Amino acid sequence: MDNKQAQALNKLQSYNFAAYDLLLYLDTHPDDKPAFNMFKELVAKFKELKAAYQKSYGPLTAYDSAMSSSFDWINSPWPWEKEANY
């Protein structure tokens, strides 16, 4: 994985992690409006980063390969492989 892809993946994972951590917080604090607004921002940013990443490096979910010109879900390395990490 080159530097550029590593940076894009790192950013995507950071936003995913922040959003998921906040999701657990919201489960037990569903009425916390500022937290919910932050959750909305994080998820929006994550979706944006994911769309951009997928355009360059292939689908991150199986259904997203439906947007590709051929079935490329199985083409990129798998998360447990070193090539998929940095």
Add this chain to the structure above:
Amino acid sequence: MFSYNKFLEYPIKIKKTDPRLANVIITQYGGPNGELGASLRYLSQRYMMPDDITKGLLTDIGTEELGHLEMIGTLVTQLSGGVPPEEWLKMGSAEYYADNGVSVFPQNAQGTPFSAASIAVTGDPLTNLYENMAAEQKARAVYDNILRLSDDVDVNNVIKFLREREIVHFQRFGEAKRKLTSRKKAHSLRCFAAPIKYKSYDIEL
């Protein structure tokens, strides 16, 4: 239904193979305090929980634990992948190699296969939440032990991440427990599955 994201929650790239360390870390894959047990415990407890906060929390933490299971599998496979049999012998892990080769198998560090006997799903919401808080502490303690045994920086960064998640989950389960007890009488909660008439059960929590 569950859907799959083709990336880890935290990146894992191990430079140095070490089958002996893989044999230690495998306990968080299929051991009594590991991620498989954690996900099964939470996802199985969901079905009878009386409140939406706890149903949501168990679903979301149980799902995250499945991601952590994959992360432990990743650590094990990267630590042991491509290591020749002689190396396994030298490192004292020939037994694992004999049974599983270089695959990832759900067992504890001592070789006992995964058992659902290590998790509890009691049908009593409060007991379940106490079980989960204890489980998160036990998992955190095992990660502490692994950190004492490993001096591989790449491995330890991942273990520290997972250890931190146990602490956050403990916190969230504690909040769910408090919310549950503040909205319902503890007695009616304990008797959620079926009313118990015996007076001796009527102790205040």
